[in-house]
Amino acid sequence: MVTITSPPRPPHAPAATPAPAPPVARPARARARELVARDVEPRRWSRSNSPGWYRVWAVLTAATLAVLCAVGSAAAIRSAGATGRIRSDTAPALLGSQDLFGSVSEANASATAVVLSGATGAEDRSRRSLYVEALNRASAQTEELSTLVGDDATSRDALKQIAVALTTYSGHMEASRRENALRGTEAEAELRTALDLASTDIAGAVDTVTERSQDRFAEERQRGRLITLVAAGCAVVALAALIRLQAGTLARSNRIVNLPMAAATVLVALELVVLGYAGVVRSTALGRAESDGYRAIQATALLQRSGFQLQSQLSLDLLAGQTDNSDTRRLQLTGSVNSNLAALSSIADTDRERAAITELGIRWDRYQQATAPLVEGKGAATPATIREFQSSGLSAFNGFNTTIESVLLDNRSQFTQGVEDADRPTRWLPWLAVIAPLVGIVGVLVGAQRRLGDYK
Amino acid sequence: MTRRRAGGPTVSRRSFLKGGLGLGAVGALGLTGCSFTPSSGGGSDLGGTTQLRMLNWSDYIDPPSEDGSSPGTLERVRAELGLQVAYDESYADSYDGFQIILDRAVNRENPEFDLVVPVNWRAAQMIASDWVEPIPLELVPNHVNLDPAYMSNSWDRGSRYQMPWQTGITGIAYDPALTGRPLTSINDLFDPRFKGRVGLLGEMREAVGLAMLANGDDPSRPTVQGAEAGLNRVREAIQGGQVKVVSDDFDDKLASGELIATMAWSGDTAVLQGDRPDIEFVIPDEGAIQWFDAMVIPKRAANIAAAGRFMNYVYDPANAARITAYVGYISPVLGVQDVLRASGPDGVALADSPVLFPDAAARNRLFTWGGLDPETETRLDDEFLRLVP
Numbered sequence: 001m002v003t004i005t006s007p008p009r010p011p012h013a014p015a016a017t018p019a020p021a022p023p024v025a026r027p028a029r030a031r032a033r034e035l036v037a038r039d040v041e042p043r044r045w046s047r048s049n050s051p052g053w054y055r056v057w058a059v060l061t062a063a064t065l066a067v068l069c070a071v072g073s074a075a076a077i078r079s080a081g082a083t084g085r086i087r088s089d090t091a092p093a094l095l096g097s098q099d100l101f102g103s104v105s106e107a108n109a110s111a112t113a114v115v116l117s118g119a120t121g122a123e124d125r126s127r128r129s130l131y132v133e134a135l136n137r138a139s140a141q142t143e144e145l146s147t148l149v150g151d152d153a154t155s156r157d158a159l160k161q162i163a164v165a166l167t168t169y170s171g172h173m174e175a176s177r178r179e180n181a182l183r184g185t186e187a188e189a190e191l192r193t194a195l196d197l198a199s200t201d202i203a204g205a206v207d208t209v210t211e212r213s214q215d216r217f218a219e220e221r222q223r224g225r226l227i228t229l230v231a232a233g234c235a236v237v238a239l240a241a242l243i244r245l246q247a248g249t250l251a252r253s254n255r256i257v258n259l260p261m262a263a264a265t266v267l268v269a270l271e272l273v274v275l276g277y278a279g280v281v282r283s284t285a286l287g288r289a290e291s292d293g294y295r296a297i298q299a300t301a302l303l304q305r306s307g308f309q310l311q312s313q314l315s316l317d318l319l320a321g322q323t324d325n326s327d328t329r330r331l332q333l334t335g336s337v338n339s340n341l342a343a344l345s346s347i348a349d350t351d352r353e354r355a356a357i358t359e360l361g362i363r364w365d366r367y368q369q370a371t372a373p374l375v376e377g378k379g380a381a382t383p384a385t386i387r388e389f390q391s392s393g394l395s396a397f398n399g400f401n402t403t404i405e406s407v408l409l410d411n412r413s414q415f416t417q418g419v420e421d422a423d424r425p426t427r428w429l430p431w432l433a434v435i436a437p438l439v440g441i442v443g444v445l446v447g448a449q450r451r452l453g454d455y456k
Numbered sequence: 457m458t459r460r461r462a463g464g465p466t467v468s469r470r471s472f473l474k475g476g477l478g479l480g481a482v483g484a485l486g487l488t489g490c491s492f493t494p495s496s497g498g499g500s501d502l503g504g505t506t507q508l509r510m511l512n513w514s515d516y517i518d519p520p521s522e523d524g525s526s527p528g529t530l531e532r533v534r535a536e537l538g539l540q541v542a543y544d545e546s547y548a549d550s551y552d553g554f555q556i557i558l559d560r561a562v563n564r565e566n567p568e569f570d571l572v573v574p575v576n577w578r579a580a581q582m583i584a585s586d587w588v589e590p591i592p593l594e595l596v597p598n599h600v601n602l603d604p605a606y607m608s609n610s611w612d613r614g615s616r617y618q619m620p621w622q623t624g625i626t627g628i629a630y631d632p633a634l635t636g637r638p639l640t641s642i643n644d645l646f647d648p649r650f651k652g653r654v655g656l657l658g659e660m661r662e663a664v665g666l667a668m669l670a671n672g673d674d675p676s677r678p679t680v681q682g683a684e685a686g687l688n689r690v691r692e693a694i695q696g697g698q699v700k701v702v703s704d705d706f707d708d709k710l711a712s713g714e715l716i717a718t719m720a721w722s723g724d725t726a727v728l729q730g731d732r733p734d735i736e737f738v739i740p741d742e743g744a745i746q747w748f749d750a751m752v753i754p755k756r757a758a759n760i761a762a763a764g765r766f767m768n769y770v771y772d773p774a775n776a777a778r779i780t781a782y783v784g785y786i787s788p789v790l791g792v793q794d795v796l797r798a799s800g801p802d803g804v805a806l807a808d809s810p811v812l813f814p815d816a817a818a819r820n821r822l823f824t825w826g827g828l829d830p831e832t833e834t835r836l837d838d839e840f841l842r843l844v845p
Contacts, residue, residue: 125820129677130608351594359593359600399604406614 051452057248058448061241062441065268068231068238069437072271075231076433080426082220083282087423090216093148093155094294095412097210098301100141100162101203102408104169105308106401107134108198111173112315113394115191116386118180127394135170142166145209152216158208165201169194188319195312221286228279231433235272238437242268245444249451258451264443271436278425289418296347296411303340304404306333307364311397314371318386337364344407356407363403367396502592502761503570507540509759510571510766511557513749514545516622518782529779533769539762549703550575550659551841561754562587570759571751571766577661577825579618579750580611588617589753595764598771601790605819606748611827618750619767622723622785625811625822626662627744629710629720629728629737639717642670642740646693655702655709655718656693660840661825662745663690666719669742669823676823680832687836694843701844710735722811723785737811739821746822748788777803786812 110131117124142162149155176190242265249258310333317327341361348354370392374385520528533539547553557574561567562582574582582588593599599619606623607615630639635650645654645666656663664686665675671689673682693699702709702718707728709715725737753763769775773791780787781796781803793813796803806812814822827833 122817122820126608132677133610352590352592355593355597355599358597362600363604395604399602399607402604402607402614404614406616409614409616 053248053252054448054451057241057245058444061238061245061444064234064238064241065264065437065440065444068234068268068271069434069441071234072231072275072433072437073430075228075234076275076426076429078223079228079231079278079282080423080429082223083286083419083423083426086217086220086286087419089148089150090213090220091289091415091419093145093213094210094217095297095415096141096145096148097206097213098297098408100138100145100209101206102301102304102405103134103138103141104166104198104202104206105305107131107138107169107173108195109308109311109315109397109401110134111176111194112191112312112319115173115176115180115187116315116318116389118177118187123177123181124394131173135166138166139163149209149212152212155209155212158205158212161205162202162209165197165205169197169202172197188316191319192316195316199309217290228275228282232272232275232279235268235275238440239265239268239272242440242444245448249447252451258447260443260450261447264440264447267436267443268440271432274425274429274432278429281425282422285418285421289415289422292347292349293411293415293418296344296353297408297415299340299344299347300404300408300411303337303344303360304401304408306336306340307397307400307404309333310337314374314389314393318374318389334368353407353410356403356410360400360403360407363396363400367393367400370396502595502764503757504759505761505765506538507542507759508571508762508766509542509544509569510573510763511544511547511561511569512573512621513547516545516573516749516783517543518778529770529775532775533766537765537769539765539769541766544569547573550578551837554578557582557754561757565756567754567757569754570757571753571763573621573749573751576609576620576748576750577827579752580609580827581830582752583612583617587755589755589757589760590616591619591753591767592760592764595761596768596771598768598789601771601773601776603788603790606788609824618752619771620748620750620788621770622779622783623746623748623788624785625722625739625744625746625814626657626659626666626719627722627737627739628717629706629725629735630717631710631713631734632736633734634713634716638736639738640741642666642742644740645717645719646670646689646698648698650717651698652700653714653716654693654699655706655715655720656690656699657706657719657721658701658703658844660687660837662747663719664836664840665745665823665825666740669740669744672742674823674826675745676826678826678828680828683828683832683836687839690840691843723783726784726809726811739814739818741821743821743823746824748824780812781806784812786814 110127113127114124114131117127142159146156146159149159172190172194176187176194179185179187179190242261246258246261246265249261250256310330313327313330313333317330341357341364344360345354345357348357371389374389374393517530518528520526520531527535530541530543533541547556554574557569557572557578561569561572579588591599593616596619599615602615602619606620607613609615612618628639628642628645632638634653635644639645644650645656661675664683665678667686667689668675668678668682671682671685673679673686675682675686690699694701700715702715704724706715706718706720707724710718710720711728711732720737722737725735729735729737751763751767753760757763770779771789773789773795776787776789777792777795777799780792793807796807810818828836
């Protein structure tokens with residue numbers, strides 16, 4: 001309460017000069033407002049008295065919470081967005097680029113087998129179906145990838161290049177097949193052109209798409225992490241302000257807990273915990289997806305590529321009558337398959353995976369055993385050796401290849417699961433980031449008002 | 457449909473079984489190096505290891521010999537693995553019969569079966585619908601003995617969710633004495649001279665598939681137009697009285713002379729040939745339909761580990777050979793032919809059978825139904841079933 005009195009005049013004060021004409025009398029209410037403004041307002045916001053302290057800290061804390069609301073929600077939205085993009089675009093693009101090369105490799109191996117079988121006068125129908133399916137799959141995967149890479153110009157250019165190259169590739173393959181059926185002389189040349197196209201233009205473009213996808217994966221992963229840290233920092237500051245307000249309130253109110261403020265403090269503390277939890281879960285899950293899933297996918301894809309390349313090379317050599325087992329290229333590819341198998345084995349982290357890789361090794365041995373008699377012989381392959389190769393070698397290779405796909409699918413599941421795990425806790429984070437500070441602001445203001453009301 | 461009509465195998469096959477498929481013969485082949493000793497507790501995620509509830513087609517596994525001297529596969533499983541198998545043979549067909557799988561396994565929180573054996577296209581549907589568990593590969597090292605020919609299915613690349621039980625060919629069986637000439641083409645089934653004495657199996661994918669082959673279409677990569685043309689051909693043949701729709705009794709009707717030619721399953725025909733060696737089974741020039749029944753583990757099955765152990769057992773070539781010798785269908789297990797060949801004269805006869813072990817040229821003429829979109833398949837099924845009395 002404020003009492004307004006006239007100050008007493010000092011005794012030695014000179015006599016008052018004639019008073020000027022009295023001003024026009026102002027209304028009492030206006031005068032009261034003026035006095036309040038001059039005298040009371042500074043004290044209202046002065047921290048030296050309790051009401052002022054409450055007002056100052058309440059406003060400061062509410063402002064901090066407002067900042068937390070803005071930064072935290074923006075951060076949470078961007079973090080969830082980054083994780084969501086990994087789940088919906090980046091991860092599928094990463095997997096899709098591996099799939100695409102797998103399809104092209106399978107088309108290569110199947111097509112060479114088809115051309116090879118055509119040389120015997122009885123084209124292998126099931127291999128032909130596999131070739132057509134693999135090529136169709138490659139085209140569909142290219143289209144799908146173009147929807148996943150967004151506006152990334154480099155990836156889009158690479159995908160256009162792949163689409164064109166696939167058309168040219170299939171043209172050469174068909175020409176080779178036709179030439180072979182007609183006993184033409186260009187069959188092998190057409191086949192080699194197609195295989196070269198696959199191993200240079202198409203493989204190079206696929207690698208570009210893969211690298212861009214990997215870069216985006218790393219960027220999105222990093223982006224989410226930084227933003228989460230910023231939001232957590234804001235939450236720490238807001239929590240500190242709330243705790244200070246709570247401590248001051250307790251000290252000035254005979255230790256009576258201010259419930260709205262306490263609720264606000266608990267809520268912001270919860271937000272901080274959830275932010276931390278989500279950040280850790282996200283980081284761990286993405287790390288696991290990368291280490292357990294994606295690396296295994298890469299190793300498996302490498303294994304598949306070297307296996308397919310070896311298969312194509314052997315088919316070509318059979319056509320050309322160069323079945324000498326000292327062939328450098330084939331030896332190199334065999335070594336590559338063996339080292340990739342060993343790498344894959346070292347990554348395996350479940351009993352199921354280890355069992356699948358053991359099977360892979362056995363099927364690879366079978367393929368080598370089945371083709372050993374062929375590569376030991378020299379000179380042009382006869383229809384009989386080609387038929388033998390088709391019945392035993394290609395069948396064994398098919399077992400090896402489909403087992404790779406099985407392993408690949410398991411690894412994909414692991415990778416996808418990791419990304420899903422990372423995405424799950426961040427989905428509802430934006431809501432919490434908005435609601436918690438807003439409720440906190442209300443709690444602080446209501447709590448402070450209640451204390452001020454106690455004073456009145 | 458039964459994959460093997462009840463009625464018993466031929467004497468020669470029984471005596472073959474009695475003679476025993478020596479395990480020693482298998483060891484020499486080096487294909488069964490993958491032995492498995494279960495841990496006592498089993499994997500916690502994979503459920504029980506000692507109880508198995510299995511649903512299969514009737515008469516589709518070797519029983520004990522009549523004199524009790526040679527146990528059947530189920531008895532061997534019990535003795536060698538300590539695995540109790542509650543074996544249910546009531547699975548009857550891929551249409552109404554499939555309801556038993558839906559009712560007692562798929563639509564139950566606690567499935568009544570741990571292992572079921574639907575035909576390949578039903579298995580594909582189950583996998584696509586996420587109704588099955590992945591095969592516990594860590595318990596099935598003999599998965600490596602699966603013939604790669606069955607690992608390329610687009611619906612289960614690498615065979616992660618199913619393992620074929622037995623494979624059959626739907627081709628043509630005929631009595632040469634009654635046809636008066638060899639039958640080599642599917643079009644022979646539509647020869648007016650045979651009107652009313654030709655059987656057509658009541659399985660849409662096999663009947664329409666064969667008709668598609670006769671029309672020059674590829675049932676392994678079917679188109680809607682091709683399938684409809686095949687169905688129309690079947691419709692005309694049924695409605696015109698050219699063919700009679702038959703089921704698992706086709707072999708009886710062929711044996712009795714009621715039919716002189718019929719669409720036929722290779723295994724059932726092989727059994728019939730035991731009594732009637734004059735009956736011919738052919739893969740027509742245009743090709744034949746290949747199918748297989750696949751072991752799948754229903755989702756949430758209680759004994760996944762036990763199912764895995766059983767699968768591993770029947771994928772041992774020695775054990776698979778016993779089943780093959782009894783049921784007369786193509787085994788999907790590598791090494792069975794070698795086991796049979798090493799087991800004696802009866803086994804050699806089976807090992808040399810072109811129906812049990814088709815060569816590469818014959819395999820090139822086998823087509824597995826490739827599948828259309830689910831709506832079209834359902835429509836074709838409905839239209840086909842309306843033709844079946």
